[in-house]
Amino acid sequence: xxxxxxxxxxxxxxxxxxxxxxxxxxxxxxxxxxxxxxxxxxxxxxxxxxxxxxxxxxxxxxxxxxxxxxxxxxxxxxxxxxxxxxxxxxxxxxxxxxxxxxxxxxxx
Numbered sequence: 001x002x003x004x005x006x007x008x009x010x011x012x013x014x015x016x017x018x019x020x021x022x023x024x025x026x027x028x029x030x031x032x033x034x035x036x037x038x039x040x041x042x043x044x045x046x047x048x049x050x051x052x053x054x055x056x057x058x059x060x061x062x063x064x065x066x067x068x069x070x071x072x073x074x075x076x077x078x079x080x081x082x083x084x085x086x087x088x089x090x091x092x093x094x095x096x097x098x099x100x101x102x103x104x105x106x107x108x
Contacts, residue, residue, distance in 0.1 A: 009095065009099050009101075010102075012095060013092060013102065016091055016092050016095075017092070019084075019088055020085055020088045020089070023081045023084040023085045023088065024081070026077055026080070026084075027078060027082065027085070029077060030074050030075070030077025030078040030080075030081055031078060033070055033073055033074035034070075034074025034075055034078060035074070036070055036074070037067030037068070037071045037074075038067075040063065040067055041064075041067060044060070044063065
């Protein structure tokens with residue numbers, strides 16, 4: 001059986017973990033983008049006594065459309081980052097199964 005280059009295997013895992021960290025940052029950003037429209041809508045509902053829909057209807061429709069777009073983009077970012085994190089976790093598990101010396105290095 002050929003000798004395992006342990007530093008290469010550890011470097012692969014470090015690369016996967018750094019990609020996971022980037023995906024977690026994207027998840028955090030996606031959650032922030034997803035929640036922003038709900039804050040805007042809360043303010044609009046709280047101040048609804050101070051305006052009439054007939055006078056600002058077009059503006060409200062534009063604001064609601066932008067809020068829907070932001071919620072969609074944020075939801076997509078959350079979905080994509082969770083999917084990517086799951087794939088990276090699977091790759092790390094495969095490396096741990098293939099190279100048994102990695103088991104004592106990883107925290108369960």
